[in-house]
Amino acid sequence: MNHIKTYAYDHSPLQFDFKQTIERFFVEEIPLYSFTGNGNFLILKIKKTDMSTWKLITVLAKATGLQERDIGYAGLKDKSATTIQYISLPKQAERELNKNLTTERVEILERTYNKAPIKIGHLKGNRFSIILHKVNEKDAKFFNTTAKKMQVDGIPNYYGYQRFGEDSLSYLQGKEIAHSGKKLKGSKEKLLVSAYQSYLFNKWLASRVKLSAVINKEKSDAAAKKLKYPLELVKVLAKQPQFFKLFLGDVIMPYPYGKPNYVKDMMQSAQAFKQAKISPTGLLCGATAMRAKSDAYHLEEPFDDTELSSLKGDRRFAWIWPKEVETDYEKETRKLTVAFYLPKGSYATTFLEEIGKFSLKT
Structure with a gap:
């Protein structure tokens, strides 16, 4: 299905090189509410690289002896990215976790507790930071103006x-x-x-x-x-x-x-x-x-x-409406870093495609 998307904006296409890799694609979940700090559930803020959420859950289940269904998460995050997401486990699994979680690809950044487990959809949105290559200076300026305009006027919320x-x-x-x-x-x-x-x-x-x-x-x-x-x-x-x-x-x-x-x-x-x-x-x-x-x-x-x-x-x-849009351009390397926030369920690639006017699927 080469579904050529129908774009809402009518500027001419922009050129940039996009690859979704752990060095170039960063995403962090923004929780729906702050955690209570006490309760029967351990809340982990986890940074993972080169690992899907499914795989992370399998790894945590193995380390703790829990069933996969006892591990709560708010959203699915891609494998080819560096992602920060929140996971909940029953509190009693903490000792096993400390003893057995050894993989390099998973880093626990913060721990807290909460009265309820995390459920799918329990997030406000995601903050992205994406590095694009081969961007010339004129396009970098235009990219920034267009992205900021989209902050005001919004974009179609296609699935990526x-x-x-x-x-x-x-x-x-x-x-x-x-x-x-x-x-x-x-x-x-x-x-x-x-x-x-x-x-x-x-x-x-x-x-x-x-x-x-x-x-x-x-x-x-x-x-x-x-x-x-x-x-x-x-x-x-x-x-x-x-x-x-x-x-x-x-x-x-x-x-x-x-x-x-x-x-x-x-x-x-x-x-x-x-x-x-x-x-x-x-x-x-x-x-x-x-x-x-x-x-x-x-x-x-x-x-x-x-x-x-x-x-x-x-x-x-x-x-x-994308929010908190910031871009940073390095002239020497022709690298453009774009940071932005999207509500839950929205795709960073959809936003970039609306700006670039081409499919990012390689």
Whole structure:
């Protein structure tokens, strides 16, 4: 699947060399809340290199004699990176851990205690620092300006290529499993089905970015012709101040978290969206997922699979705002270091691709 992404920004592509390695890709989890400092769970702040979260959990289970399911984590972190993440273990495993954890690739930076274990999704977001090579000075300046602009205007929240496996085709297996109607066996099958969910979300998001671009770029009558929409609707959409156009019945959520609701007044929602107070969401289809209504429902329906009922389903922000963006350029080595924060579940590579306008998958 060479899915050429639909980008929201229309600047010309930038050149840089990206590789996800332990020397060039750093990520640190930002916990959702501070830990209590006492309780029955040991909280470890762990720095790991060249090791996936799954592997880390296996290593910790071996060292402590715990079952893997007794080890809590907030998010999955890539193997080819230097990552800092939080892990929880039952307190009684601490002695075994001290005795048996010997690998060089795992360093415990801090320990504390908490009353509850860490659960998946228990994080605010991630802070990234990424070193890009072969960047000329003009591009480095442009990169910085563009990244800072995205801090204000936001970016589409696509799933990154990492979600779709080595061959980018894992979603096809997921679709097959979802359509078999069987109960999911183990985390591998769950991962494949959720890759299919993510694939549908990305397709929906690309379609919405595309139609928003038409409305932003073209005169209303030309846009109406191109999209086969009534002219009156296009005029109303064109008045919205933000790039990504909202429709009646879109599911919106307070940003960065809150309860979902529907767009009832397009202009009112558009104003709140422009100020990053709310963001539209896309469907991760499943048994209990909330569906869009009205006009937005018709835009969502082609990317909804009602046969996918083995997962609950959810909504995912369609639009996010990177924060704390900083860049640092070294002229001699042509290296650009870019640091930024993204909310949980968002991909650093998606942000870089929106700036560079090319796929980072090698």
